[in-house]
Amino acid sequence: MGEDVFVRCKFFICLYLSCIAALIVADPALAFHSDVYQTRVPQDQLDAAIASKNPYKNTAERIKRGRQIYFGKGLCVTCHSKDGTGVRLPGHSPRDFTDARWQRLRSDGELMWVLKNGSPGTGMPKRVGTVISEEDGWSVIHFIRSFISVN
Ligand code: HEC
Secondary structure: OHHHHHHHHHHHHHHHHHHHHHHHHHOHHHHHOOOOOOOOOOHHHHHHHHHOOOOOOOOHHHHHHHHHHHHOOOOHHHHHOOOOOOOOOOOOOOOOOOOHHHHHHOOHHHHHHHHHHOOOOOOOOOOEOOOEOHHHHHHHHHHHHOOOOOO
């Protein structure tokens, strides 16, 4: 009798743990970040982010300024590496900036959203408004575009 209760308890504990595991796997906040091609901007802010255009022209001078931010006060290079492919980080690795498909899918406005808000749930920190200005942010976005020529 005592053993029977014990077996039944084990069954319910297993069921309970499986439910928790299923909830974690199904959590949209976690699933959201598993696909690198999916936008990091929440749906209710996406239209505004896409409509926000880079106010600065893509000139050699602008890219040079972006490069200085990337290697300097933005500290981008510590995670995104010199060649833009990124260092390995636990959890979510940094984006591979040489990935042409990712470059094509993302607008400058979506990248600016990430620079202002970080990528919640990952190591990508807020940069614009903390260590760099908005103009620096737009410049560094031009520099990120230069890792690959998007045709
Ligand atoms: C502490 C590490 C770290 C630093 C510093 C950092 N990043 Fe990131 N970055 C990440 C990680 C991790 C991701 C991947 C986040 C994800 O998967 O959503 C990322 C993603 C991004 C993305 C891709 C967002 C998207 O929509 O796909 C951009 C753009 C970016 N970082 C730009 C920058 C710039 C520019 C700087 C410097 C001003 C910078 N990052 C500094 C770790 C970092």
